[in-house]
Amino acid sequence: MARPKKILAITGGVGGAKLALGLSKILSPEQVMFAVNIADDFTHLGLHISPDIDSLTYALAEQNNQELGWGRAGETWQFIETLGSLGGENWFRLGDKDMALHMRRTGLLNDGTTLTAATVEITRRMGIAHRVMPISNDPIRTVVQTERGDLAFQHYFVRDRCQPSVSGFRFDGIENATINPVIRGYLTDCDGIIICPSNPFVSVAPVIEVTGFLAATGHIPTIAVSPIVRGAAIKGPAAKMMQELNIPSTALAVAEHYQGKYPGLLDGFVIDASDAEDLDQFKLPTVATPSVMVSLTDRIALAERCLSFYDEL
Amino acid sequence: MARPKKILAITGGVGGAKLALGLSKILSPEQVMFAVNIADDFTHLGLHISPDIDSLTYALAEQNNQELGWGRAGETWQFIETLGSLGGENWFRLGDKDMALHMRRTGLLNDGTTLTAATVEITRRMGIAHRVMPISNDPIRTVVQTERGDLAFQHYFVRDRCQPSVSGFRFDGIENATINPVIRGYLTDCDGIIICPSNPFVSVAPVIEVTGFLAATGHIPTIAVSPIVRGAAIKGPAAKMMQELNIPSTALAVAEHYQGKYPGLLDGFVIDASDAEDLDQFKLPTVATPSVMVSLTDRIALAERCLSFYDEL
Numbered sequence: 220m221a222r223p224k225k226i227l228a229i230t231g232g233v234g235g236a237k238l239a240l241g242l243s244k245i246l247s248p249e250q251v252m253f254a255v256n257i258a259d260d261f262t263h264l265g266l267h268i269s270p271d272i273d274s275l276t277y278a279l280a281e282q283n284n285q286e287l288g289w290g291r292a293g294e295t296w297q298f299i300e301t302l303g304s305l306g307g308e309n310w311f312r313l314g315d316k317d318m319a320l321h322m323r324r325t326g327l328l329n330d331g332t333t334l335t336a337a338t339v340e341i342t343r344r345m346g347i348a349h350r351v352m353p354i355s356n357d358p359i360r361t362v363v364q365t366e367r368g369d370l371a372f373q374h375y376f377v378r379d380r381c382q383p384s385v386s387g388f389r390f391d392g393i394e395n396a397t398i399n400p401v402i403r404g405y406l407t408d409c410d411g412i413i414i415c416p417s418n419p420f421v422s423v424a425p426v427i428e429v430t431g432f433l434a435a436t437g438h439i440p441t442i443a444v445s446p447i448v449r450g451a452a453i454k455g456p457a458a459k460m461m462q463e464l465n466i467p468s469t470a471l472a473v474a475e476h477y478q479g480k481y482p483g484l485l486d487g488f489v490i491d492a493s494d495a496e497d498l499d500q501f502k503l504p505t506v507a508t509p510s511v512m513v514s515l516t517d518r519i520a521l522a523e524r525c526l527s528f529y530d531e532l
Numbered sequence: 533m534a535r536p537k538k539i540l541a542i543t544g545g546v547g548g549a550k551l552a553l554g555l556s557k558i559l560s561p562e563q564v565m566f567a568v569n570i571a572d573d574f575t576h577l578g579l580h581i582s583p584d585i586d587s588l589t590y591a592l593a594e595q596n597n598q599e600l601g602w603g604r605a606g607e608t609w610q611f612i613e614t615l616g617s618l619g620g621e622n623w624f625r626l627g628d629k630d631m632a633l634h635m636r637r638t639g640l641l642n643d644g645t646t647l648t649a650a651t652v653e654i655t656r657r658m659g660i661a662h663r664v665m666p667i668s669n670d671p672i673r674t675v676v677q678t679e680r681g682d683l684a685f686q687h688y689f690v691r692d693r694c695q696p697s698v699s700g701f702r703f704d705g706i707e708n709a710t711i712n713p714v715i716r717g718y719l720t721d722c723d724g725i726i727i728c729p730s731n732p733f734v735s736v737a738p739v740i741e742v743t744g745f746l747a748a749t750g751h752i753p754t755i756a757v758s759p760i761v762r763g764a765a766i767k768g769p770a771a772k773m774m775q776e777l778n779i780p781s782t783a784l785a786v787a788e789h790y791q792g793k794y795p796g797l798l799d800g801f802v803i804d805a806s807d808a809e810d811l812d813q814f815k816l817p818t819v820a821t822p823s824v825m826v827s828l829t830d831r832i833a834l835a836e837r838c839l840s841f842y843d844e845l
Contacts, residue, residue, distance in 0.1 A: 264635055265578050265642070295610050301632035305657045307639060315628040319614035322577055326620060329578070344618045 220440060220532040223411025226251045227402070227436075231271050231422020232259070233289055234446055234454050235415030236278035238525070241518030242413070243279055245526070248348045252405050256417070257334065257353045258361040258390055258425035261373045263311055266321040267328050270373070271422065272338055272353060273320060280345040288454065291316045310378045335399055350401070354426045357396035361421050362389040372421065381456040385463045390425045398431050406435045413525050414443035416510065418457045419476055420464075427481065442487035442528055443477060444521070445470035448511060449493050470494050474501055487532050489525060504532055533753060533845040536724025539564045540715070540749075544584050544735020545572070546602055547759055547767050548728030549591035551838070554831030555726070556592055558839070561661045565718050569730070570647065570666045571674040571703055571738035574686045576624055579634040580641050583686070584735065585651055585666060586633060593658040601767065604629045623691045648712055663714070667739045670709035674734050675702040685734065694769040698776045703738045711744050719748045726838050727756035729823065731770045732789055733777075740794065755800035755841055756790060757834070758783035761824060762806050783807050787814055800845050802838060817845055 226246060230239050230253055242251050256271045277283040277291050284290045294314035303309035313321070320341060327337035333356040342351050361372040365383035375383060417423055423443075427433055447470045452458040458468035466472045470490040477485050488505040490497070495507035508524045509517065539559060543552050543566055555564050569584045590596040590604050597603045607627035616622035626634070633654060640650035646669040655664050674685040678696035688696060730736055736756075740746055760783045765771040771781035779785045783803040790798050801818040803810070808820035821837045822830065 264639060295608060295628065297608050297628035298611060298632050298635075301629040302635055305632055305636040305654055307632065307636040315608065315610035316614040318631070319611050319618055319620065322611075322615055323618040323620040326577060341618055 220529050221410075222526055222529045223409075223440065224250065225405070225409045226411045226413055226526075227254055227405060227409050227439075228252070228413045228415055229254050229256075229417070229423055229426050230275055230415045231256045231417030232274045232455065233278070233283070234452075235271075235417035235422065236275045236283070237512040237518050238413075238415040238444060238521055239275055240278045240281075240515070241512070241520070241522030242525075243349045244515070244519050245522055248350060252350045252352055252402065252409075254352055254354050254399075254402050254426055256422045256426050257355060258359045258393075258421065259372050259376070260358070260360070261371060263373070264308065264313075265325070266318075267325045268311075268321050268373075269324065269334070269338075269353070272351060273317070275351050276320075276338075276342055276345060276347065279342070279347045279349060279351065282345065290314050291320075311373065312377075335401060352399050352402050354402065354429050354432070355396040355399055358392045359396050359425050359429070360391045361425060362391055363421070364388060376456070381459060385456075385460050387464075388420055388424070390428065393425060393428055394430065396429050398429050398435070403431070403435060406439070409436075409439055411529060412436055412439050412441040414441065414477075416444040416446040416453070418446060418452075418455055418460075419473055420457070420460055427484070433481065433484065437483060440486045440529065440532065441484055442489060442525060443474070443485055444489040444510060444525065445473050445491065445494075447473050448491040453511060469497070471497055471500050474503065474505070478503065487528055489521075489528065506531070533842050534723075535839055535842045536722075536753065537563065538718070538722045539724045539726055539839075540567055540718060540722050540752075541565070541726045541728055542567050542569075542730070542736060542739050543588055543728045544569045544730030545587045545768065546591075546596075548584075548730035548735065549588045549596070550825040550831050551726075551728040551757060551834055552588055553591045553594070553828070554825070554833070554835030555838075556662045557828070557832050558835055561663060565663045565665055565715065565722075567665055567667050567712075567715050567739055569735045569739050570668060571672045571706075571734065572685050572689070573671070573673070574684060576686070577621065577626075578638070579631075580638045581624075581634050581686075582637065582647070582651075582666070585664060586630070588664050589633075589651075589655055589658060589660065592655070592660045592662060592664065595658065603627050604633075624686065625690075648714060665712050665715050667715065667742050667745070668709040668712055671705045672709050672738050672742070673704045674738060675704055676734070677701060689769070694772060698769075698773050700777075701733055701737070703741065706738060706741055707743065709742050711742050711748070716744070716748065719752070722749075722752055724842060725749055725752050725754040727754065727790075729757040729759040729766070731759060731765075731768055731773075732786055733770070733773055740797070746794065746797065750796060753799045753842065753845060754797055755802060755838060756787070756798055757802040757823060757838065758786050758804065758807075760786050761804040766824060782810070784810055784813050787816065787818070791816065800841055802834075802841065819844070
């Protein structure tokens with residue numbers, strides 16, 4: 220199979236954004252577009268917060284906070300500390316710089332700008348040449364079904380620190396959400412899709428389950444990178460969720476989940492080198508390669524390996 | 533005349549707040565209440581901002597920024613700098629800590645709390661025992677009539693730095709604004725009113741012109757402290773406004789303005805010691821005393837002098 224000329228990369232939060240940065244370093248803005256999950260978005264303190272768009276934006280601008288593993292570099296916390304002292308809600312740790320991004324986005328949305336146009340403005344201002352595209356301009360909101368009842372995603376993820384046991388997910392609004400027209404247009408001659416190492420249940424699912432997405436991409440060679448390495452998630456609750464859903468928390472189970480739920484979606488799968496012993500169990504072309512991205516070199520190497528994988532399919 | 537047992541002090545911004553702090557140091561929360569101008573309030577970036585309430589709150593909490601002369605002590609500016617870099621409106625310099633106060637107030641107001649109850653909550657959280665009371669829970673908005681047309685107060689004051697020449701003022705909403713019931717109740721046995729050294733046109737006028745205020749206070753001995761010292765305002769545009777309105781920018785003209793516009797309002801007037809040579813021109817009991825408040829001692833001394841003035845009336 221020929222190496223794709225135009226890649227659509229699907230990303231969720233921080234893990235996916237690492238590979239996205241690698242891809243952005245070796246592919247031009249014409250050669251790769253990022254389709255980002257918006258089902259984590261929520262309104263908090265009157266602000267429209269888009270955590271996955273922001274994680275990718277900070278990563279591509281190389282302004283991500285490497286000490287914390289989330290948020291913006293060089294962040295300070297005067298606002299949220301003071302808000303707490305005044306009795307305000309402070310469970311969602313809004314940094315002073317990060318606040319500005321949410322305020323700017325909210326102002327643009329309140330002026331009638333689409334989420335896409337607001338994201339274009341913000342990423343342009345941050346010096347990002349590549350296109351960061353919300354999967355839809357319409358609201359999609361993940362509801363996590365737990366032992367404590369239904370929880371809005373950020374309540375589950377941040378406020379309750381992923382502690383409640385999960386039984387399922389719902390994506391409110393997804394049936395009425397239209398695929399972002401910029402992504403739809405890009406897909407007409409896109410010839411490769413890479414699912415970055417993001418959570419299959421709450422980051423990737425609400426992207427690919429948007430009405431029309433699978434129909435528009437079914438013919439496009441698609442590979443996914445496992446977010447699970449040696450039974451654990453590099454970041455986030457994916458492994459814990461899999462256990463609670465009675466799925467083994469393995470890279471193999473991730474591939475089988477994608478294959479079972481979305482037949483025909485995957486043409487190839489990428490696992491970490493440390494899971495190479497399981498390679499013969501996969502029921503689709505699979506390669507093992509170092510996928511734990513610590514340095515920029517790691518990010519670029521994994522991006523290169525994803526592209527060269529197409530040559531082998 | 534006996535020294536009052538219960539004082540209502542009318543305050544605007546930073547100048548008035550200095551005397552208010554002095555009063556709070558020598559009078560208990562039962563002995564003095566602060567009636568604060570809200571006509572400078574505005575909605576900006578979705579936040580309800582009450583500059584005069586905040587100036588007084590920071591002053592009474594001794595959290596006012598002494599270097600800047602406005603805003604909160606120990607302030608940082610990450611939010612507003614970042615917002616500017618993202619193309620957002622940054623002419624109103626919102627500090628990171630100050631933002632938290634606006635966000636908390638806005639949240640409380642959006643939950644249906646009155647401005648009074650929101651202010652009580654915030655001042656309590658900041659450790660202030662004295663009562664900071666907006667003159668009304670209803671919106672009043674100063675419109676500055678200028679050579680460039682009508683300007684919302686903060687556009688005139690902050691964005692345009694008081695540069696446009698002023699021809700008059702309008703207080704939108706004042707005819708429908710009801711006096712704060714807490715202030716109305718306090719006035720039933722209040723026996724002294726002190727008008728702090730605030731701008732007569734845009735700080736004091738929209739307090740005393742609230743429907744029913746003058747009727748409720750006409751019998752209460754009232755003294756005012758001149759915000760003009762040796763022809764200049766200690767802070768703010770009062771002197772510039774007086775020149776543009778063809779009024780001499782003198783303490784005498786301030787007294788005559790109050791006497792002409794609100795007959796019977798004033799029972800005494802306080803001017804700065806440096807203007808003592810003009811004392812015989814005043815057509816009401818007037819004392820000259822050091823009124824430029826630099827230190828806390830200055831604030832307390834002027835507060836003491838205002839109270840002792842009642843003994844001489």
